[in-house]
Amino acid sequence: MTLVKISMTAFLDCSGLDIVDLLHANLQEFGDAAFYGCSELKSMTIPDSLQTIGDYVFFKCSELFLSNINVDDGSIDTTSEVVAHLRSKQQQQQ
Template identity: 40%
Template sequence: MHTPDFYRHFAQYVHTEMLLTMRCVSKDYRDVVERVITASFSSKRLIVHSGKSITLSLSNSKPRMERLENVTDIIFLLNCTKIGDYAFQHAVNLIVVNIPEGVTHISKNSFWGCSKLKSVTFPKSLKNIGAYAFNNCTRLSEVDLRGTGVEVIENEAFYYCEELKSMKIPDSLVEVGRFVFLRCFKLVPEGVDTKDNEAVLEHLRSQQEGGGREGDGA
């Protein structure tokens, strides 16, 4: 049985990625490595480990929220299957995100207010985009979900994505929540009611079938 002194000593010689792994698999390490994990947020690269979920626990304190504002790059480790609630909310300097294969859910508010986010790559495994997930991502310009298995897009998931010009949707999509496309000024033409999901989806599908000639910003 290792002592707390051993854990503290050991933590000095281990990379942050390994500390995150240790934190998940051994509660004995949690208190010891917590300070080291928190310190990793001071850099511009955020390394995230999770076997099942990235949760609010990564960003629920004011200091961590402040550090998230500095993050420009996210590295996902191991078998992440869910991006948890509020995981990267207010990461205002995040520009590009590559969500890894295996992730099935992007939960509520996970990228809310990432105002510089321009590009997101979605995995084939994706099934659900939660409420407010990309709300107020005001520089997001394109969303391509055709290669995914997305079935549900929840309330206001893309609300106020004012630079969004193109959204490709898969045949698997069966449920769209309220106000998903509200204030997406460049995505939906004036003649289409953004509160009418059926009308918006019909427009988006017509753009896919027509090669996006109309309303593509050309």
């Protein structure tokens, strides 16, 4: 079985989560609010297969997004910006 989607609110308010490595999954989608409130999340690696990011997926993930990307506004489609940001952080860590 292959992980293709992280469902809505899967890691909601998971304050103990700090590093997520999904690089080797065939992940295609983050459901709405999948990582909402993961206040200690600092690092995430994502696969090239990721295509869809739901609303409020990274709301209150202030350690992961120290940038001008407004991940707290679900009315704006930030998928391409979020993916680019996460990929740039991956490259910096290598």
